[in-house]
Amino acid sequence: MSEKPERSHLDGEDPSKALLSRSEKKDLKVDEATHVEVADDIPPELEALLQTDYHHGLAENEVAERIARFGRNEIPEHKTNPFLKFLSYFTGSIAFLIEVACILSGVVQDWLDFGIILGLLILNAIIGFVEEARAESALDALKQTLALKSKAWRSGELVEIDSMDLVPGDIIVIRLGDIIPADARLLGLGATGEETEGELQIDQSALTGESLPVQKGKGAIVYSSSIVKQGQMLAVVVKTGANTFIGRAANLISVTSEAGHFQKIVNRIGNFLVAITVVMVIILFAFLLVRKGKDKVMDVLRNVLVITVAAIPVGLPTVLSVTMAVGAKQLAAKQVIVKRLTAVEEMASVSVLCSDKTGTLTLNELTFDDPYLKPGYSKEDILFYSYLSSEPGAKDPIEMAVRLAAREGVTILQGIEDHNIPGFKVVSFIPFNPDTKMTRSTVNNLESGQSFMVAKGAPQVIISLVGGDDDAVRAVNSLAKRGLRALGVAKTLPDRPDEWVLVGMISLLDPPRPDSASTIARCEEMGVVVKMITGDQLVIAKEVAHRLGMQRAILDANKLIDPSATEDEITRRCYHADGFAQVIPEHKYRVVELLQNKGYLVGMTGDGVNDAPALKKANVGIAVHGCTDAARSAADIVLLAPGLSTIVDGILTSRAIFQRMRSYALYRITSTIHFLLFFFIVTLAFEWEMRAILLIFIAVLNDAATLVISVDNAQISKRPDKWRIGQLISLSFILGCFLTAMSFAHFFVAKDAFGIPLHDPRLETIMYLHISSCPHFVIFSTRLSGYFWESLPSWIFTIAIMGTQVFAMLISIFGVNGLTASIGWGWGCGIMGVSLLYFMVLDIVKVWWWLYSLALIGFWAV
Numbered sequence: 001m002s003e004k005p006e007r008s009h010l011d012g013e014d015p016s017k018a019l020l021s022r023s024e025k026k027d028l029k030v031d032e033a034t035h036v037e038v039a040d041d042i043p044p045e046l047e048a049l050l051q052t053d054y055h056h057g058l059a060e061n062e063v064a065e066r067i068a069r070f071g072r073n074e075i076p077e078h079k080t081n082p083f084l085k086f087l088s089y090f091t092g093s094i095a096f097l098i099e100v101a102c103i104l105s106g107v108v109q110d111w112l113d114f115g116i117i118l119g120l121l122i123l124n125a126i127i128g129f130v131e132e133a134r135a136e137s138a139l140d141a142l143k144q145t146l147a148l149k150s151k152a153w154r155s156g157e158l159v160e161i162d163s164m165d166l167v168p169g170d171i172i173v174i175r176l177g178d179i180i181p182a183d184a185r186l187l188g189l190g191a192t193g194e195e196t197e198g199e200l201q202i203d204q205s206a207l208t209g210e211s212l213p214v215q216k217g218k219g220a221i222v223y224s225s226s227i228v229k230q231g232q233m234l235a236v237v238v239k240t241g242a243n244t245f246i247g248r249a250a251n252l253i254s255v256t257s258e259a260g261h262f263q264k265i266v267n268r269i270g271n272f273l274v275a276i277t278v279v280m281v282i283i284l285f286a287f288l289l290v291r292k293g294k295d296k297v298m299d300v301l302r303n304v305l306v307i308t309v310a311a312i313p314v315g316l317p318t319v320l321s322v323t324m325a326v327g328a329k330q331l332a333a334k335q336v337i338v339k340r341l342t343a344v345e346e347m348a349s350v351s352v353l354c355s356d357k358t359g360t361l362t363l364n365e366l367t368f369d370d371p372y373l374k375p376g377y378s379k380e381d382i383l384f385y386s387y388l389s390s391e392p393g394a395k396d397p398i399e400m401a402v403r404l405a406a407r408e409g410v411t412i413l414q415g416i417e418d419h420n421i422p423g424f425k426v427v428s429f430i431p432f433n434p435d436t437k438m439t440r441s442t443v444n445n446l447e448s449g450q451s452f453m454v455a456k457g458a459p460q461v462i463i464s465l466v467g468g469d470d471d472a473v474r475a476v477n478s479l480a481k482r483g484l485r486a487l488g489v490a491k492t493l494p495d496r497p498d499e500w501v502l503v504g505m506i507s508l509l510d511p512p513r514p515d516s517a518s519t520i521a522r523c524e525e526m527g528v529v530v531k532m533i534t535g536d537q538l539v540i541a542k543e544v545a546h547r548l549g550m551q552r553a554i555l556d557a558n559k560l561i562d563p564s565a566t567e568d569e570i571t572r573r574c575y576h577a578d579g580f581a582q583v584i585p586e587h588k589y590r591v592v593e594l595l596q597n598k599g600y601l602v603g604m605t606g607d608g609v610n611d612a613p614a615l616k617k618a619n620v621g622i623a624v625h626g627c628t629d630a631a632r633s634a635a636d637i638v639l640l641a642p643g644l645s646t647i648v649d650g651i652l653t654s655r656a657i658f659q660r661m662r663s664y665a666l667y668r669i670t671s672t673i674h675f676l677l678f679f680f681i682v683t684l685a686f687e688w689e690m691r692a693i694l695l696i697f698i699a700v701l702n703d704a705a706t707l708v709i710s711v712d713n714a715q716i717s718k719r720p721d722k723w724r725i726g727q728l729i730s731l732s733f734i735l736g737c738f739l740t741a742m743s744f745a746h747f748f749v750a751k752d753a754f755g756i757p758l759h760d761p762r763l764e765t766i767m768y769l770h771i772s773s774c775p776h777f778v779i780f781s782t783r784l785s786g787y788f789w790e791s792l793p794s795w796i797f798t799i800a801i802m803g804t805q806v807f808a809m810l811i812s813i814f815g816v817n818g819l820t821a822s823i824g825w826g827w828g829c830g831i832m833g834v835s836l837l838y839f840m841v842l843d844i845v846k847v848w849w850w851l852y853s854l855a856l857i858g859f860w861a862v
Helices: 015-019 022-027 044-050 060-070 082-088 094-109 111-133 138-144 245-254 261-292 296-309 317-331 341-347 358-362 379-388 399-408 461-467 468-481 517-524 537-548 557-561 567-576 584-596 611-616 627-636 647-687 692-711 725-753 761-777 795-814 826-861
Strands: 028-031 035-041 149-155 156-162 170-173 184-185 198-201 214-216 225-229 232-238 337-340 352-356 365-373 423-432 440-443 451-455 485-493 496-508 529-533 553-557 580-581 604-605 620-623 637-639
Touching: 035 060, 044 232, 082 296, 094 111, 094 261, 111 317, 156 627, 170 184, 170 485, 225 692, 245 584, 261 296, 261 317, 261 461, 261 647, 261 725, 296 647, 317 337, 317 341, 317 647, 317 692, 337 647, 341 620, 352 358, 352 451, 352 584, 358 529, 358 537, 365 379, 365 399, 365 468, 365 795, 379 451, 379 485, 379 496, 399 485, 399 517, 399 584, 440 461, 440 496, 451 468, 451 496, 461 485, 461 496, 468 496, 468 620, 496 537, 517 529, 517 647, 529 537, 529 584, 537 580, 553 557, 557 567, 557 580, 557 584, 567 584, 584 604, 611 620, 611 627, 620 627, 647 725, 692 761, 692 795, 725 761, 725 826, 761 795, 761 826, 795 826
Parallel strands: 352 529, 352 604, 529 580, 553 580, 604 620, 620 637
Antiparallel strands: 028 035, 149 156, 149 170, 170 232, 184 232, 198 214, 198 225, 337 637, 365 496, 423 440, 440 451, 451 485, 485 496
């Protein structure tokens, strides 16, 4: 089990004591002399290897034997072969469609189509490979957080060795500023083996999420990659490499490589198109083979090639990627850096945002809060007396917080850098020690010539010093229940130097960032539920949640692994809780996993190594300002500005991007269904076909125009976006059928009303212009669920769409040798006019369908 956070040396009563469950108390040993809680999680067989003579250390043969048994002290890497990784981008429904078309083009020796299709296939693979390769360095960053060199006793000598060569049982020296190289147990001995009663101050916030450095003494476990802030001591290595606390985090990251939400959506669309294409191609191939005979296999394959090419949404992956890339650039201008392009789309669908507390929702610095004051004293008084009894230059976070608050809040201390106090002189100072649990100073008032003493320390000690105070005891208990750290302050009276009086109790807290509460409120307004996750104590988490405007429904993280509860019950706890306290990396990972299993898209923010597994697991991992390399590498999005306020910008921008992508997907699926239906029927009924080069020309030209959809105006939804594939495909099918009807109207008018023969090149050009323009103008309608005039397209988008169709009209009117036959102004302008009017008809069909769908959803919900 994980070791519990310990108290700072000036802390009062630890409010977490009452919160330990029976099982936790059973698993903890409390050393009454040092007040250190020791995690008893070392198996007996390993414990036997830890009894190393600290005067001698391990011998070389013992080191070699243990390296063979436990491996090196490094995080194992799980590398994917880059070539195999690149090949993986040639898989998937849409890629398979393109490959089939490419093969058919080669079989019938249509080399122009073969080259174009193969080029598109390779281009899509390169884009995917390059973008995804940028987000695969999480394990490397975790590995780099380990210390590179360590001092260890080996064969009776203190030597410097590579940290990767450490093994369980090694005796190492830990000093101020060191990055701890492996999980180790403190021995309570100095570097040369002398007894010491001192403690180390360890900053492990990046691993456990605790907001303050913790005091660790003899017998305590210190974690790999935490930092020594104060002290020096010998320690015995207990765990190395993948078995360490950070190693478990690395292992969680390595098992979270699953397909993203966006890729699943594209695959579902592709699967639908593959299914209907395969069915139609098989029917068409069999029918034509029977009609034409087996000796016409090549001609039949050419017919099949046309319908296969028609079915391929060749530009779908590219247009969506470019749309997301433009969105990523927009986000970068708002100090939101996107590492994985598909995270832009997924962020629009996030319905639950799990946020790390320390350093993300809070400032990660201890700050002076509203104090408890005895009558006759002010806030400025208690700060002034606290400053008089503080240790100059001490790096203790509580002392630093007191000095900073005093210099800001006490008039005579403002602007001074040293400990010289105008009008006063500290003539003696007794620093903190574990026995007295307080600091004490004697001060001369230079103006009156009188002296007095000031004391600052643990509340129970200061209350005892003044002879007891029931009101103060109640105040301390009240502060403890709210998770505030209390610090008592007392002074003597100038005329009665032996009589101590209580000034009050300082309260200290890692406060919320100024923008955190408003950011959470904005997220809630947009339908995103925010959950706070922290390694701090439950009472601290509840107090911070209250200050952020959240409910106090904070769960102890152990509730997430309750063996007596069912998975559904744990999931319900997880969803209804406003946050979780006393978490370790496995807990954060578990929260994300439970919510995802329930169907929610989860965003996770964090800044430390302890957040990395959950960042990797989440649909959208967000590394906040000042994060570690491990968190940055595991995340999909990195915030450059402090706090969470930029997440609101990210959500708004991503939802605009989602609407653009959805409108393009609806347009493209509609066009594909239209292509398939029309060419399937017309080939069966009339054996009429259009050359594949014209179909590819339509797809490439129109998709090139729709690239500017990335800068089109978009309506931003008030709730998390969803693809609703069923609605998308059903609407696409309806619109596709209406387009197919219009295509046959053009076909029969040209063939029968105007008497243009089936194999006349003019009929092919007429149908080319119609198939290019009529479905393309539908994108003006698919931009939003309401009527098209409710949100007009941007002028850039309008010019791009109209420009491609004017170009198509001109090459149809005048003809291009080897590509199109001349059809004249009448046909050209007539087709364009009908196409523009028809998209307005389809716009009405679309709105009515959406209303029908919403009514149907409401009916089933009731």
